Amino acid sequence: MSKAKALGGRIFTPTFTICLIITGFFxxxxxxxxxxxxxxxxxLNDGFPWGxxxxxxVVVGSAFACGGYVMALMVYVLNKGEFHPLVRPALLASMxxxxxxxxxxxxxxxRYLNAYNLYLPWQMNFHSVMFEVAMCIGTYIFVLWLEFSPxxxxxxxxxxxxxxxxxxxxxxxxxxxxLPTMHQSSLxxxxxxxxxxxxxxxxxxxxxxxxxxxxxxxxxxxxxxxxTISSRVYDLGDETSMFSRISRIMTWIxxxxxxxxxxxxxxxxxxxxxxxxxxxxxxxxxxxLLLVIGLVILxxxxxxxxxxxxxxxxxxxxxxxxxFRFNTYIIGFDPGTGWKYFPSVGEQVITxxxxxxxxxxxxxxxxxxxxxxxxxxxxxxQ
Amino acid sequence: MxxxxxxxxxxxxxxxxxxxxxxxxxxxxxxxALPPDAVGILYDSTLCVGCNAxxxxxxxxxxxxxxxxxDQEVWDNPQDLSSDTLNIIKKYxxxxxxxxxxxxxxxxxxxxxxxxxxxxxxxxxxxxxxLTKDESTGIVTYNKDACIGCRYCxxxxxxxxxKFEWDSPYPEIVKCQLCSHLVEKGxxxxxxxxxxxxxxxxxxxxxxxxETRRRLQMKSGxxxxxPVSSLDSGKFHQYKAAKYVHHVYGKEELGGTQxxxxxxxxxxxxxxxxxxxxxxxxxASGIQYAIYKGMVYPLVVLAGLIFMVKKNKKEDEGTHIEKxxxxxxxxx
Numbered sequence: 285m286s287k288a289k290a291l292g293g294r295i296f297t298p299t300f301t302i303c304l305i306i307t308g309f310f311x312x313x314x315x316x317x318x319x320x321x322x323x324x325x326x327x328l329n330d331g332f333p334w335g336x337x338x339x340x341x342v343v344v345g346s347a348f349a350c351g352g353y354v355m356a357l358m359v360y361v362l363n364k365g366e367f368h369p370l371v372r373p374a375l376l377a378s379m380x381x382x383x384x385x386x387x388x389x390x391x392x393x394x395r396y397l398n399a400y401n402l403y404l405p406w407q408m409n410f411h412s413v414m415f416e417v418a419m420c421i422g423t424y425i426f427v428l429w430l431e432f433s434p435x436x437x438x439x440x441x442x443x444x445x446x447x448x449x450x451x452x453x454x455x456x457x458x459x460x461x462x463l464p465t466m467h468q469s470s471l472x473x474x475x476x477x478x479x480x481x482x483x484x485x486x487x488x489x490x491x492x493x494x495x496x497x498x499x500x501x502x503x504x505x506x507x508x509x510x511x512t513i514s515s516r517v518y519d520l521g522d523e524t525s526m527f528s529r530i531s532r533i534m535t536w537i538x539x540x541x542x543x544x545x546x547x548x549x550x551x552x553x554x555x556x557x558x559x560x561x562x563x564x565x566x567x568x569x570x571x572x573l574l575l576v577i578g579l580v581i582l583x584x585x586x587x588x589x590x591x592x593x594x595x596x597x598x599x600x601x602x603x604x605x606x607x608f609r610f611n612t613y614i615i616g617f618d619p620g621t622g623w624k625y626f627p628s629v630g631e632q633v634i635t636x637x638x639x640x641x642x643x644x645x646x647x648x649x650x651x652x653x654x655x656x657x658x659x660x661x662x663x664x665x666q
Numbered sequence: 667m668x669x670x671x672x673x674x675x676x677x678x679x680x681x682x683x684x685x686x687x688x689x690x691x692x693x694x695x696x697x698x699a700l701p702p703d704a705v706g707i708l709y710d711s712t713l714c715v716g717c718n719a720x721x722x723x724x725x726x727x728x729x730x731x732x733x734x735x736x737d738q739e740v741w742d743n744p745q746d747l748s749s750d751t752l753n754i755i756k757k758y759x760x761x762x763x764x765x766x767x768x769x770x771x772x773x774x775x776x777x778x779x780x781x782x783x784x785x786x787x788x789x790x791x792x793x794x795x796x797l798t799k800d801e802s803t804g805i806v807t808y809n810k811d812a813c814i815g816c817r818y819c820x821x822x823x824x825x826x827x828x829k830f831e832w833d834s835p836y837p838e839i840v841k842c843q844l845c846s847h848l849v850e851k852g853x854x855x856x857x858x859x860x861x862x863x864x865x866x867x868x869x870x871x872x873x874x875x876x877e878t879r880r881r882l883q884m885k886s887g888x889x890x891x892x893p894v895s896s897l898d899s900g901k902f903h904q905y906k907a908a909k910y911v912h913h914v915y916g917k918e919e920l921g922g923t924q925x926x927x928x929x930x931x932x933x934x935x936x937x938x939x940x941x942x943x944x945x946x947x948x949x950a951s952g953i954q955y956a957i958y959k960g961m962v963y964p965l966v967v968l969a970g971l972i973f974m975v976k977k978n979k980k981e982d983e984g985t986h987i988e989k990x991x992x993x994x995x996x997x998x
Contacts, residue, residue, distance in 0.1 A: 394815025
């Protein structure tokens with residue numbers, strides 16, 4: 285039913301090969317971690333028990349992977365059918381983003397063989413934010429693969445599976461909207477428990493709302509970012525009109541977020557701290573400066589229909605949103621008693637490896653499965 | 667149909683507003699109370715002579731490995747709590763460091779270990795109930811068979827107590843469990859049974875609180891009897907009462923703890939932060955509770971979403987199907 289087509293073409297492009305090489309390094313460090321322990325490759329310590337594997341791969345990575353969430357929300361809940369061509373590519377990116385966040389968690393947790401305890405009713409702790417996040421993300425990975433599976437159905441002509449899928453697909457889409465809403469806000473609730481260890485610029489009871497809003501605008505920004513790159517790389521034709529409509533929605537969310545963010549800081553009397561010139565204050569300002577730059581660019585209608593301006597704004601927003609999440613999980617976190625943390629080479633290679641795998645899998649899938657709709661009616665008719 | 671959608675959006679906006687509220691956590695979640703038979707330790711810094719006898723006793727009772735520092739591999743010499751050390755005596759020193767229990771030119775000892783909070787963050791944080799608080803003794807214990815090693819307990823603990831075996835391929839969380847295996851058999855914590863001066867004193871928390879009141883009323887410089895090992899051991903140590911700080915650390919901090927401290931030196935000097943009475947955990951789980959109300963809200967939202975997706979997806983495909991009716995008909 286979808287108009288999407290597999291792109292075909294050469295699989296072993298230079299990009300794909302480089303990604304595979306990085307994945308090779310990843311495998312070396314992952315093996316070392318499983319044989320000699322997390323301490324053998326990571327700078328994590330008892331003061332900073334969470335590093336970039338959580339802060340980047342899960343907390344930032346899952347926000348980058350919110351494209352599928354926001355596009356499903358737009359198309360199926362808010363009934364903006366005109367964005368339909370963007371849904372499947374966004375879902376594909378989300379699917380790998382979340383799946384690899386899951387892989388990262390598996391490397392990060394120490395006692396991975398006990399992970400099944402999350403599913404034993406008598407072990408579940410419903411008071412734990414971590415429990416909710418783990419269940420939601422675990423389920424959402426599964427839901428994303430099913431949401432994307434119409435592409436498998438079309439490719440392999442799985443008629444029976446397709447019929448079943450058609451009957452439950454709306455429930456899957458609904459779950460695909462509910463679950464990210466829940467766990468993206470809970471990623472904020474999670475750090476409330478850090479109490480005094482988290483700088484007051486980030487420790488606020490509004491964290492759940494701030495995390496949900498960043499997930500929304502980062503999801504949209506990622507759709508523009510990825511869409512711009514894919515339409516160039518795969519010669520898909522011009523999608524700017526769709527992106528400019530998306531970016532208009534983004535300005536509202538971003539504006540709302542910034543108002544809440546600053547109002548919250550002001551109400552709690554932390555404005556002085558924010559502008560004190562301290563390291564924490566400057567990180568707060570930098571994080572919001574990037575978002576303001578994005579907002580200013582997108583607030584002009586001319587910029588919204590200019591692919592280059594759109595791309596720059598998307599990058600600024602992605603960086604600003606990521607910095608907010610990094611600040612909340614690592615930079616604004618200080619357990620006291622002199623603990624320090626900076627990610628080791630091994631930790632970084634694991635993260636780069638996950639990103640490389642994501643890119644490799646994405647480029648592979650768009651060539652094999654029907655993901656993109658090509659919008660070049662004039663050229664294709666010729 | 668349009669109206670219904672607007673209603674739904676209104677509801678969604680309402681729940682967003684709820685997210686941003688400062689939730690009054692006292693309503694949302696009952697703050698944990700001290701279990702009736704709660705046991706704990708009263709550590710009196712003014713009685714501690716820094717002999718460190720409690721440290722090897724702890725290692726022996728819990729089968730812990732020695733923690734070497736520097737080149738020597740002869741004796742246990744930990745610098746801080748670690749995955750090999752559940753209990754440590756640390757020293758505060760200032761200036762010439764000559765006068766005991768004096769902030770100026772003096773020194774004082776502090777015992778660091780798990781404080782066994784009345785409302786423990788680690789227990790609330792743990793997704794798989796690997797950390798639990800005993801209903802009668804109130805001891806916070808760890809179950810390695812449940813633990814998934816996510817380390818949220820380390821992030822959550824305001825006292826930085828749980829430690830992780832970073833160099834083990836299949837690591838455990840390590841923390842003081844108040845020698846629960848000895849308490850079970852009617853015994854007391856190893857650190858208290860070897861303490862020669864009664865600086866580490868085991869007992870029922872309610873009785874220990876009575877003892878703190880007695881000590882706060884003592885006239886400094888006069889000789890008093892101080893119970894040794896446990897409140898009911900019958901053994902006493904006679905000693906000059908110090909000039910106590912009029913605050914028992916742990917009695918109210920973050921909802922209170924079962925291990926409490928008394929000292930003649932301000933607690934900040936030992937690196938023990940001044941905490942509010944309400945625990946951070948009640949704030950976090952209060953918000954979580956208000957948003958989800960026992961999963962009722964999410965289910966209602968899910969039902970609304972299913973309804974809307976079903977409707978919109980049909981409309982969306984309606985236009986498609988018109989064009990491809992023949993093909994569709996052929997399939998079915």
